Amino acid sequence: MNQAPKTATLLVDLLARQHETRSPHLFRRGTFTLVWRAKVGSTPFPNLETIISAAEPCGRFDWRSQRNADRFEYNRQPPENEKTEATPEYFGNLSDLANRNRYLKLNGYIPGSAIRGIVRSWALQRSDSRNDAIRLLGKQDSDSDKVTPGKIVFLDAWPQEPQPLSLDIVNPQQDFQVYHLPQGSTPQACNPQALYTLGNGSQPLKCMVAIRAIPDSTRSVEEIEHDLDTVWDWVKQALSLHGVGSRTASGYGAMNAPRPPQAKPVLPDPDPGYIRQRFVFDLYSQGCYGVDKDNRNNPELRPSHWRGWLRSWTLRFLLGVLPKEQAELALANLFGTIEPQAHKGCVRIKMHKGKIWGDRSDKSPYFYVWKGQLEVSAPPEVLTAIILPIMRVAVTLGGVGHGWRRPLHIFYMDNNRPAARGCCLTLKTRGSDSTKIGDELTLPLNTDWSQLYETWRTRAQAYFRNQGLRFEENPNRALDAEIFSPRRCAVYALLGPLTNPVNEGGSNWSLDNNQVTFQSAEDTRGDGVWLIYQDRYKRNPDVGGDAGRGSASCSWVSIRRVNVPHPTIEADCQEMVCLFLGGQGEQGFQRDRYRFLRDLEEMEDSNYLFGVHTCR
Incomplete structure (x- = not known):
């Protein structure tokens, strides 16, 4: 198994040492605890950069090729209209995916884009931080396609130790429990939907989260450091309150923010109107x-x-x-x-x-x-x-x-x-x-x-x-x-x-x-x-x-x-x-x-x- 996650965490350490030497005010990092599985990316298939490391196989992974069918003992010939590209969940046979998961141990991480997205959404919901969120995290004008670049870079968050992606299921019960449709009467009636997650749901997972500010010669060191501290506070509060990835409303991606020794825990601001x-x-x-x-x-x-x-x-x-x-x-x-x-x-x-x-x-x-x-x-x-x-x-x-x-x-x-x-x-x-x-x-x-x-x-x-x-x-x-x-x-x-x-x-x-x-x-x-x-x-x-x-x-x-x-x-x-x-x-x-x-x-x-x- 490749050592991409270890290499990635070492890269964060290297960046931290560089900033400590060159510009310590431009870097913030902390160890967050993933307390439940995180569903990152938009597909259960290990075929996108948003769910696997750059050193893992990426691009389209064709399960139906004969070579892969032999390797993963996957001999079923799916119908021509079966989805093989990105889908929200996999509506196929769970045992097939479980069999693949035994052979293809992909190491997971949390994309920096996922962290930035939840932090930006959290900040935009608050009237006292909306303008700063646009200024610091950027904006794209949908009418004119004008892009205002942000001033903060979000790094990918990696577990402290390599963590293979875990197979998980969503078991939709509405048709079966409320409408009493028998199993198999509709394409997804009470059939488990399979997906991959970071974490297995049994043990908390320590992940390194880091951000850095983009150097700007037009502003003072104090201004840049203040902005970086502001965004880092947003990171701790947004991840603690909402979690990261998709299905966060169901408890996926729940995270605890780091806290210094003998300090009170960081309490997220309540949601506006919640x-x-x-x-x-x-x-x-x-x-x-x-x-x-x-x-x-x-x-x-x-x-x-x-x-x-x-x-x-x-x-x-x-x-x-x-x-x-x-x-x-x-x-x-x-x-x-x-x-x-x-x-x-x-x-x-x-x-x-x-x-x-x-x-x-x-x-x-x-x-x-x-x-x-x-x-x-x-x-x-x-x-x-x-x-x-x-x-x-x-x-x-x-x-x-x-x-x-x-x-x-x-x-x-x-x-x-x-x-x-x-x-x-x-x-x-x-x-x-x-x-x-x-x-x-x-x-x-x-x-x-x-x-x-x-x-x-x-x-x-x-x-x-x-x-x-x-x-x-x-x-x-x-x-x-x-x-x-x-x-x-x-x-x-x-x-x-x-x-x-x-x-x-x-x-x-x-x-x-x-x-x-x-x-x-x-x-x-x-x-x-x-x-x-x-x-x-x-x-x-x-x-x-x-x-x-x-x-x-x-x-x-x-x-x-x-x-x-x-x-x-x-x-x-x-x-x-x-x-x-x-x-x-x-x-x-x-x-x-x-x-x-x-x-x-x-x-x-x-x-x-x-x-x-x-x-x-």
Whole structure:
């Protein structure tokens, strides 16, 4: 493997020594920490200078040539219209790309142009730095093609040690989770999209970032040094706040700025017009997986899991008040999109790892534990009025990642072996004081769900009408999709398991060895899980779903355990059951969902909370 990254970092050192001798006021550098993967460049293929070093093979790399097919064991003949040039993501076979990745170890870096772009964008958003940003970082007049050159040079940022590019995936779930399209029914329905990243997401990566000023005989040394310090402050704040590369709104490219010993950390200025809210989360899960899905001993919790969770629930809400096309436009306004035209959203998500991360339970059937913090930022009218109410409903009715529609419980396989299924999520607000933890987002049992929904609807209507979107009463009535509205879903509380399956009290939980144990299998299921596993609903594509079989289908029912005592029966918790009814009415293929609804209503001690009901 070539030593290009080492050579590149040595080049930065050489430039630094030259400037220390000739003009020390013209150079700034620091070691930044990449805390999550960075997606740099615009293509997963290792064929552009923006993603590989100059010493690596660049230019077009034709995977279909016979020589390369032999080298990479790539014998499939793609159709003539398959894309081989730069694309936002690779929509082909993930295993093919994984096979190539084993043989072609490309060393990654962060292009200086990517750093300059995020710094310039950050500075232009601020009224107090906009003029300086144009003067120091340059400008191109689109009308006259006049170019004003900048006064600062941004160097490529290299890891301190050579880092091969890692294979990563984006697993789009919208069609499968919300619209219930079966796998393979559309070109990208629930098929992983592959891309290359710098970093593997498991360990922080130290990268050397450097800038230098262009000598200018018309200005004094003090003026040049002041400008350089100004831009270096922008670099530290922009990279700390936004990260670098693409998909930064999903947590990719998150970076920490350097700080001198015994100095306070560099705190980025808040975004103009943005507010941020942090949450503390505990997630117990059967496991979430990335590229290496066959390695069940290496689960991952990724920022994209959180973004997908919030994005999907937001779409469910929007489909209740906007026609499908306009609901997706509103979703793109909030979260961004890359197709058919790239659009930047206004909601950003960051995930911060805790001390307990992916630890496995000490007894079979195994499950995993993650504890950390989640940060969500958006304009105030978006975060407070639209996003936070959706988050409260989402965390009350389900979890995050694989198995989010079921509470954590023991499930017996066809061979009668027990396995952990589902997840258990708690999400609490965190105040400005890092030691102060607020209340859970889970809605109290006495919540007026109808009032909560109408308040959200009124505020969302005011926001999106300003963007020219048209609200309707019960739009998409014929759309067979998951829609959260009073006319398209039903929410009930049922008797939960006798005890909480995850016991964190007494000797069963220790921060020293991170032991977590299940209670007995019989006590892990409440009435909601018991009902969905009845023969008429289990593996029924129109109700319980069948995710583990050939043509996978998604469940129409989400069940979540809440640690609220039952009002009349001695039990520690209850199960919140949300049934999405689709759009075709009680007749036809949806009759099983309405049968499930009637069963919910007739369960002993069931508690109606929101939405459709038939016999009350």
